[in-house]
Amino acid sequence: MVLLVGLLSGGVFIPHAVAFDFFGLFGRDETPPPPNADTLPYSLDFAVAGRDRKIVQILKDVSTLQSLKNDPPPDADALVRRAEADLPRLNDALWGAGYYNARIAITVAGVPLTLQALRPEAATRAATFYRSRALVPIQVAVDPGAQFVLRNVTVLDARTGRPFLPNELPPRIARIGPGDAARAADIVAAQARIVDHFRAQSRPFAKVTEQNPVVVHPAHVMDISLTVDPGPQAGIGEITVRGAENVDPAVVRSFIYTDPGDPYSPAELASMRKSILSIEALSSVRIREGEMLDAYGNLPLFIDITERQPRVIGASVQYSTTDGPAVRAYWAHRNLFGGAERLRLEGSLFYLTENGGRLDDDDEFDWDDLGGRFRASFLKPALWGTRNDFLAEALVERERTEGYTSRLVNATAGIRHRFSETFSIQGGIEYEKGQASDVLGQVDYTLVGLPLSVTYDSTDNTLDPTRGMKLLASVTPYPDFLGSSVPMTVARGTASAYWSIDDESRYVLAGRLGLGSIVGAELEEIPANRRFFAGGGGSVRGFGYRSLSPTFLGEPIGGRSLLEASLEARIKVTDTIGIVPFVDAGTAFESSFPDFDETIRVSAGLGLRYYTGIGPIRLDIATPLRRDRGDDRSFAIYVGIGQAF
Known part of the structure; x- marks a missing residue:
């Protein structure tokens, strides 16, 4: 037996081998520059005994000759030095793959170089001959031997x-x-x-x-x-926040749900980092561990934060063949008063015709088909350093769908209590005054409600979840003694789950189920925009936006209950490209609870994902599995950022 040290023995050789270009599966090599008087370009061939494509790729991944192929050296001496530098790299790569008896030779213009026998002068003279005449031929010849x-x-x-x-x-x-x-x-x-x-x-x-x-x-x-x-067991010690220049450190501490003395664990630190990053005023969070335990056997932690630029402005354009075009612009301040307060102003314009956003050749632009929304929202996190957040929002909207037209003014205010990074509960008050008209008539209404919601989110990524669950349940009573003209109670719940089949999350199954119910009022008393509809992006793709519901005179009128479901298989073909076959189903029902008098509408489709550092760019194509008579839509296209749910 010998220790794993020293150089491998072996002489110069040229094995019987075949070079591979992988048929472009791993990206075709670019053509090197042509022969010229200023540089010494070269051709490169990897010849591996046994024709093992995996070994060829291992060698290419570490080879300087390969990575700098399109940046040829100025002279033969530099070219030979480049080849010499590759020999230990290639040797280490093969050892790392378990080939400890491998033999390597790099032949430059017919002159072989090995770890045991370098002939730089001869190789330099031979390569000089090719200047301005032809590419210098270089071959990497490898006999890997048996894998240990x-x-x-x-x-x-x-x-x-x-x-x-x-x-x-x-x-x-x-x-x-x-x-x-x-x-x-x-x-x-x-x-x-x-x-x-x-x-x-x-x-x-x-x-x-x-x-x-x-x-x-x-x-x-x-x-x-x-x-x-293994080292000693320890708890979490004192937590110090560093780097807070304009953000109150007390806000950061309110998003830490670990107390000194709690058991230390990497998972708890990852959860802590994720929770702190939910503060919009921060751009990065790094948790450093102390180098020794304190007197109580706990490990001190140091949280280094980096703040974002406080102001942000943005705009987006989106289009769906069923939902129509839309443009959106927003401005936000992420640290208004120094306590990570967020003020956001957002405006949207969207256009929808009776054909679902499509203008036929004989159609003209109609201002009545234009909808708009202006929203102002304010968030004050960590009231007085607690885990309570204050939220307020004001909304002015005119909406136009295939089933109704509405205009409204809405204002809400509430308090959210965060029990942990994953679980919170929120309650408040809501006021809305509006008008909605559809085929059933016009309803002028006033709603004053007491919304209550519960949120649970254990997913690992907001835009591209691969593991965990997300639950949202809300109930809002609008009693007449508070001033509501339509006394009713609206309840809604959505649950989604994500299961990563493999460790790298290249194969993910995702499912979503949504339910809704309105009790306390008849269907025609409820404003059309408050009734339940299904269809469109984020619902049942392939069908028109808010087009699935009970109908009257052929027009969708909405329902008092809702059922939606989606199932996706998210498959990464490469690190940046993925495909997503999916099935959606759902509709709204006239009764307060799904009685299945309405036909459940089903669609299927295929999505394309391009994965970026921000999140996946989504392109979905969906088609109804059964269309209504007179519905000429054969498919719908959706484009956006992030997964569908």
């Missing part, structure tokens, strides 16, 4: 020198064992999982103190021994 496997894997406790018992370190944690490929990346990943296992047991100083790999070349095996110090 693990024979013995031992994890020792640094405190006792003995192996950990299965109840202390379950074998499933390391995920490596006898017979597995002896890849360096797998061994490093196993070390990280072992450390994470002990850190999750409130041991913040867990670390691998020693690793002893022993390679047995004749047998093509490796024995590996890891020594791990």
Whole structure:
């Protein structure tokens, strides 16, 4: 047996091999510059014995010759130095993949270079001959040999020198064992999982103190021994907020739901960071751990925050073949008085005709088809340093759908209490005065209500959730003794769940269920804009916006209850491209609870996702599985940012 040190032995060779270009699956190589008098461009060929495409890609990923192929050196001496620098890189890459008997030669203009025999002068002379004549031919020839496997894997406790018992370190944690490929990346990943296992047991100083790999070349095996110090168990100590220049640190602390003395865990720190980042005035949060425990055995934490620019302005344009075009602009101040108060002013314009936003050749623009919305909202988080937030909003709106036209003024104010990062409850008061008209007639109304809502959100990402659940339930009574002209109670609930099939979240199943109910008033007494409708983006895609409901004289009139459901399979084809087959279903019902007298409408479609650092850009194409007579819509297209739900 020999320790894993030193250079591999072997001579110059040119194996029987075939080079691969992967048929463009991993991106085609760009053509190098043509021969010229100023630089020395070259052609590059990877020849691997056994025709293993994975090894070719491993070599290309670390090769300087490959990455700088389109940036040729000025002379032959620089070209040979570039090739020489590649030899240890390629060797390390093959060792990391478990090929400890690999042999490598880089041939420059017919002159071979190896780790054991460098001939830079000869290679330089040979390459100089090609200046202004042809590309310098360079070949990377590799005989990887057999891939080594693990024979013995031992994890020792640094405190006792003995192996950990299965109840202390379950074998499933390391995920490596006898017979597995002896890849360096797998061994490093196993070390990280072992450390994470002990850190999750409130041991913040867990670390691998020693690793002893022993390679047995004749047998093509490796024995590996890891020594791990779990470290002491600890709680969370004093939390210090740093970097707050214009934002009150008390606001930041109100979004921390951990108290000193609580058990330490990386998951708790990740939850803490996510919660603090929900403060719109902050752009980044970094949690630093203390280097030693305090006198009580707790670990001090230091939270470094970076603030955003306080003012932001933006605009967007969207279009759906069923919902019509819309434009939106907004202005916001994210730290109005120094307590992370947010003031947001937003205006929208949208256009909808009887054909769902489409103008036929003989149609003319009609101002009556134009809708608009102006909204002003204010958020004061952490009232007096508590977990209570004050929210207020004012809204002026004119809406035009296929079923009704409405105009209204609405104002709400409320208090939200955050029990944790995932759970909150909100209550307040609402006032609305408006007018709505449809085929059933016109309703002038006043509503004064007491909205109450509960929110639970354990998802891992707002725009692209892959794990967790999201629940929102609300109920708002509008009693006549408060001044409501239509005494009724409106209840609504939405639940969505996300399940990542694999660890990398390349395959995610997502489902959504929505329910709604109005009790206390007859259908024709309820303003049309307050009734339930389904259809359109965010509901049942493929159907017109708010077009699914009971009808009268062929026009949708809305219902007193609602049922919606969606199911998506989110599949990443590459790191940036994904496809999403989906099915939506739903409709509104005349009764206060779904009685299924109305036909549940179903649509299906396929979405395309382009994943960016902000979130996925979404393109969905949906079609009804069964259309009503006279409905000429065959499909609908939706474009937006973020997943559909």
